[in-house]
Amino acid sequence: MKTLICNALIVSMNEQNDVIEKGSIVIDGNRLTYVGPSAWTPKGPFDRTIAADRMIALPGLINSHCHSPANLVRGMLASRPLEIWRAYYRAALRDMRDEDFYASALLGGLEMLKCGATTVLDHFFGNQAYRFMGAGAAIQAMRDLGLRHVVSLTLSDRNYEETIPLGETASNLNDEIKSMSQSETKATKAWLEDCEAFIDAFHAPDELTTPCPGPSAVQRCTDELLTGAAAIARNRKVPLHIHLAETKAQQIMGRQLYGHSLLQHLDSLGILGANxxxxxxxWIEAEDVEFLAKSGATAVHNPASNLRLGSGLAPVRQFLSAGVPVALGTDGAASNDGQNMFDAIRLVALIHNQAGSDFNQWVMLTEALAMATRNGACAFGLDAGVLAPGKLGRSRRSMT
Ligand SMILES: [Zn+2]
Incomplete structure (x- = not known):
């Protein structure tokens, strides 16, 4: 199928941020074959022509971090610091079944598509009573929608109480902490086998699915699990995704567990890299920013969730100045109350404009848009995020 979109204002999001005022796009199969001035559009025939006068054409947005099971508890959890909020969220997951994971992924996916996102990274943790915790049902929902998805299976083999600085725990919390640990952790070897089986079962980029390992967070995993997950990602040539330094408590745990920062620990294990x-x-140490830039790893900024849970303000300007690639996400709907990527773009372009800072250092709109497009594609090794010939244009499934 060959489609022509003509006379649009094209915001290409290529490295030069080129804008074409009256441009055309030709899509042949699932690739773009022409992006340029309408006057030079290649000759047809076309199966479909879209007259896009007075419309803007942008690359499909890329939501680089979310948790699809959270859509069913959207708006239901009060704003609390992550360590408290997470107990309520994880309790909700324990009652969810495969059909709930399907419905939840469908709801979030619909909102993303409606708001311009065509690709998502789903850092999936569901219910351990189900195969792959229910991730297969979420994948089915996203395939049914025609939403491209990278699904990183969340792995964690450390008991919850070892991962946060609890101090003297009130005895009435012990039961809940114990059930959290039981529902979240599993033996290292079992997780790694599961992860391999998960990739075997679902790896199908043509069907829009890229499964990959997603260690929950540095401090929630043993070194064996972290290095095992990184080896799987390397051998399978798939991305590796992890939560890093979301709260001050996590920064403190890093120092307690390893004697240095969480990022330095990842480096000491040889895990930092472009994938x-x-x-x-x-909560990144100032001295870590430069070496994060050299590693080629991508920081994924989630402004709405960070504000909702009072986690802190990511040092986005320092990242950009040092050359750290920054992508953008909504995070789960339980800490955002939506999956709208334009909302994330708006927030990132606003919240870093702080009084007393040099306005030349504020986040520019083109930088915010790059985070939501080409930087996300780069993080996951996808040939997307830019309107240019040869790039992925639309999914095969959405054409049928
Ligand atoms: Zn998250």
């Missing part, structure tokens, strides 16, 4: 994306990356 790695780090959700949040808020």
């Amino acid at each position: 790695l994306s780090l959700a949040h990356s808020i």
